Amino acid sequence: MTLNRHSSYIPAVSTIAREAGTLLMEYFDKNIKIEYKGVANLVTEADRKSETLIRERILGLWPGHDILGEEEGLHDSGSDYRWYVDPLDGTTNFAHGFPVFCVSIALEHKGQLIAGVVYDPTRKELFAAERGSGAFLNDLRIEVSKTARLAESLVATGFPSHKRHKNPNIFFYHQITLRSHGVRRAGSAALDLCCVACGRFDAFWEFNLNPWDTAAGVLLVEEAGGRVTDFRGGPFLIDSRQTLATNGFVHDEVMHEFEQILSGRGLEPLPVISE
Numbered sequence: 001m002t003l004n005r006h007s008s009y010i011p012a013v014s015t016i017a018r019e020a021g022t023l024l025m026e027y028f029d030k031n032i033k034i035e036y037k038g039v040a041n042l043v044t045e046a047d048r049k050s051e052t053l054i055r056e057r058i059l060g061l062w063p064g065h066d067i068l069g070e071e072e073g074l075h076d077s078g079s080d081y082r083w084y085v086d087p088l089d090g091t092t093n094f095a096h097g098f099p100v101f102c103v104s105i106a107l108e109h110k111g112q113l114i115a116g117v118v119y120d121p122t123r124k125e126l127f128a129a130e131r132g133s134g135a136f137l138n139d140l141r142i143e144v145s146k147t148a149r150l151a152e153s154l155v156a157t158g159f160p161s162h163k164r165h166k167n168p169n170i171f172f173y174h175q176i177t178l179r180s181h182g183v184r185r186a187g188s189a190a191l192d193l194c195c196v197a198c199g200r201f202d203a204f205w206e207f208n209l210n211p212w213d214t215a216a217g218v219l220l221v222e223e224a225g226g227r228v229t230d231f232r233g234g235p236f237l238i239d240s241r242q243t244l245a246t247n248g249f250v251h252d253e254v255m256h257e258f259e260q261i262l263s264g265r266g267l268e269p270l271p272v273i274s275e
C-alpha cells in the first residue's frame with residue numbers, strides 16, 4: 001500500500017476495526033439479546049460494546065480528536081479532526097443471524113474525509129482508503145467496475161429501519177430493477193459502498209443515510225475511481241440525505257432515470273400478477 005502523510009492512521013484504525021469485528025463475532029456466534037430502539041430498529045448490546053471499544057481505542061491514540069458515533073452521539077471539542085463511527089452497520093441482519101454486517105470508521109480533517117476503514121468480520125475482508133492513496137481490500141488495490149451501461153449493471157440500495165412507510169425508494173427500486181441486471185438490498189450501506197469500490201456492484205443509492213453509514217464507504221468509492229454525488233449530480237456532503245455512488249460510467253444514466261422517476265415520467269404501470 002502506498003501511503004501519504006496521513007499514513008499513520010490506516011494501520012492503527014485497521015487494528016481497531018478488526019478488534020471491534022472480533023467482538024461482534026463473539027456476540028454473533030452466541031444468542032444475543034435483542035432490544036428495540038424506536039419502532040423497528042433492533043439494537044443489540046453488541047452495538048454499544050463495539051462503539052465503547054472503538055471510542056476507547058481512538059481516544060487512547062488521539063486524545064484531542066472528536067468522535068461522532070451512532071450509539072453515543074457527538075463528542076465535540078472543536079477539534080479539526082472528527083471520527084465517524086458505525087460500530088455495527090447491518091444491525092437488523094446481525095440480530096436475525098444473517099451474516100452481512102460490518103464495522104465502519106472514518107476520519108475527517110477540517111471537513112475533508114482523509115481515511116476510512118470498513119471491516120466485514122464474517123468474510124475477514126478489510127477495506128481501507130486514504131485520500132490520494134487509493135483503495136484497498138486486504139492490502140490489495142481495488143478499483144470500481146468498468147461496466148458502461150445500466151442495463152448491464154448490478155445495483156444496490158437500502159431502506160431505513162424506521163419510517164419505512166414514508167420511504168419513496170420502493171418506486172426507485174422497481175424502476176431500476178427493470179432497467180438493470182437487478183437491485184440488491186443486503187442491509188449494510190457501508191458494505192454496499194465497499195462493493196461499489198471493488199467492482200462487485202456498479203452503483204448504489206439510498207435516501208437518508210447518516211454520516212456514520214457513509215463516511216468510510218464514500219472515501220473508498222472515490223479512491224477506487226468511482227463517483228459519489230446527490231441524486232442530481234451535486235456534491236455529496238457528509239450530512240447529505242441522498243447518496244448516489246457509482247463506477248462513474250453509469251452515473252449520468254442512473255441520474256437520468258432518477259429524474260424521470262422524480263418527475264413522474266416513465267413510470268411503469270403496476271404489473272398484473274400472473275397466475
Ligand code: IPD
Nearest residue numbers: 089090091158159160187188189
Ligand atoms: C442501516 C444499514 C442499512 C441501511 C439503513 C441503515 P444500521 O444501518 O446501513 O443497510 O439501509 O438505512 O440505517 O442501523 O444497521 O447501522
Ligand code: CA
Nearest residue numbers: 086089090213
Ligand atoms: Ca448504519
Ligand code: CA
Nearest residue numbers: 070086088089
Ligand atoms: Ca449501526
